[in-house]
Amino acid sequence: MTHSFLFVLLQAAAPSGAGSLQLILLGGMILVFWLFMIRPQAKKAKIAKKFQEDMQKGDKIVTIAGIHGSVNKINDDGTLMIETSPGSYLKIEKSAISMEWTQNLNKATAAAADKK
Structure with a gap:
């Protein structure tokens, strides 16, 4: 579902004159989302799994x-x-x-x- 949403966003950004700028901004938002939301949760899940295995x-x-x-x-x-x-x-x-x-x-x- 996320990939189709991203595809729709990319298609909507392409026809405009500032399409490349919009793509860069969209890529930047995705990067920031990954850095501040997904990566820390994955690290915490990995630490929790190790904690449970080491019991x-x-x-x-x-x-x-x-x-x-x-x-x-x-x-x-x-x-x-x-x-x-x-x-x-x-x-x-x-x-x-x-x-x-x-x-x-x-x-x-x-x-x-x-x-x-």
């Missing part, structure tokens, strides 16, 4: 719902068993883990351990 048993995590726990088992189907309290387990999707909250939790835990 190991015993890691402390926070879900997007705010549930705190530690990884007990990593299943092959993209799910985790987390222990929320001793003897209490939840099965969640890996994608339900908040990367930002988990990193903040681990930073706070590390800072508290350093103070002791």
Whole structure:
């Protein structure tokens, strides 16, 4: 759909006398859109995927719902068993883990351990 929209825009810009200027401006807008919207989202998605793949048993995590726990088992189907309290387990999707909250939790835990 995006390609057909771009094709229509290019055809509309071509008949006018300043067609080349319009094409340059359109190309510039597409470049700016890619630089500020698409590229950062792709980088963030790549980092989040690496974070999910690097998870190991015993890691402390926070879900997007705010549930705190530690990884007990990593299943092959993209799910985790987390222990929320001793003897209490939840099965969640890996994608339900908040990367930002988990990193903040681990930073706070590390800072508290350093103070002791």
